[in-house]
Amino acid sequence: MSILGNKKRKVSDGVPMSSTADIAFLLLIFFLVTTTFPKDKGLSIVLPEPGEEAQVSQKNILHLIIQPSGIVDVKRGESQQVVQMRASEIEGLWRQEESQNPNMIAAVKTHPDAPYKYMVDVLDALKSANAVRVSLQILED
Amino acid sequence: MSIKGGGFKKSAEASQEVPTSSLADIAFLLLIFFMVTTVFQTDRDRPIEWTEAQAAQKIDEKQKNILNIWMEQNGTVFINDQPHTMEQVTTVVAPLYAASERALVISIRGDREVPYRFIDQLQTALVAAGVVRVVFATQLEQSIQRERR
Numbered sequence: 001m002s003i004l005g006n007k008k009r010k011v012s013d014g015v016p017m018s019s020t021a022d023i024a025f026l027l028l029i030f031f032l033v034t035t036t037f038p039k040d041k042g043l044s045i046v047l048p049e050p051g052e053e054a055q056v057s058q059k060n061i062l063h064l065i066i067q068p069s070g071i072v073d074v075k076r077g078e079s080q081q082v083v084q085m086r087a088s089e090i091e092g093l094w095r096q097e098e099s100q101n102p103n104m105i106a107a108v109k110t111h112p113d114a115p116y117k118y119m120v121d122v123l124d125a126l127k128s129a130n131a132v133r134v135s136l137q138i139l140e141d
Numbered sequence: 142m143s144i145k146g147g148g149f150k151k152s153a154e155a156s157q158e159v160p161t162s163s164l165a166d167i168a169f170l171l172l173i174f175f176m177v178t179t180v181f182q183t184d185r186d187r188p189i190e191w192t193e194a195q196a197a198q199k200i201d202e203k204q205k206n207i208l209n210i211w212m213e214q215n216g217t218v219f220i221n222d223q224p225h226t227m228e229q230v231t232t233v234v235a236p237l238y239a240a241s242e243r244a245l246v247i248s249i250r251g252d253r254e255v256p257y258r259f260i261d262q263l264q265t266a267l268v269a270a271g272v273v274r275v276v277f278a279t280q281l282e283q284s285i286q287r288e289r290r
Binding site for chain 2: 020021024025027028031032034035040041042043044045046047048049050066110111112113114115116117118119120121123124127128136137138
């Protein structure tokens with residue numbers, strides 16, 4: 001309502017900088033909230049190449065047969081003697097077996113109806129015992 | 142250099158407030174750090190019950206070279222939010238594997254109760270696609286839980 005009309009408005013000739021910190025903090029909080037640092041963990045295995053099959057002497061194989069109940073039948077090579085174990089006992093068994101025969105291969109045979117977690121338990125035990133040569137198979141009749 | 146009166150005039154006055162002029166710089170530094178390190182997850186998590194393992198190790202590969210294959214309790218396979226049949230897995234994975242110059246790591250994220258037959262079928266499909274490096278994704282088992290079991 002200025003009747004005199006003396007215009008004293010001064011237009012700033014710079015970009016307003018006072019809100020940059022606010023914008024920065026807004027973006028900062030957004031990225032803080034959305035950041036997901038890679039935390040994937042797991043038991044790594046190496047699959048064979050297609051068509052690759054290795055012949056292994058029976059005396060170097062330790063058969064670990066996982067039943068649907070989670071019980072593991074342990075069988076050495078050709079012998080028919082079966083020892084029943086729990087997954088937590090495999091670690092000690094493997095350390096013992098490998099000290100006797102460094103060429104030992106763990107053949108993990110899982111029953112088709114056995115839950116996946118039992119296979120992971122056995123694989124975990126083998127990995128804990130630093131087993132390198134592990135073969136994952138499905139139990140055939 | 143003559144000082145009359147023989148003495149120094151102490152005129153240093155300590156400011157009573159926290160200096161805020163560098164606040165914006167700190168904010169921008171943090172902002173740029175988080176912008177650079179942020180990796181947006183490419184696929185959404187499926188509702189599965191994780192398996193647990195003590196010997197689990199970090200996957201030693203860049204995030205973009207990890208492909209998640211989810212397997213639900215009924216044996217349904219999910220790759221990049223899309224359901225697939227077991228027969229499709231080879232045809233889906235093989236081009237992705239070739240595109241990554243054979244660096245792709247498959248992270249199998251299976252439900253703990255899924256029957257092993259499905260995992261075996263998945264492994265067979267991955268072998269057919271030429272994949273070599275596979276990780277059974279697990280969560281780290283606490284030793285206390287193990288004692289209780």
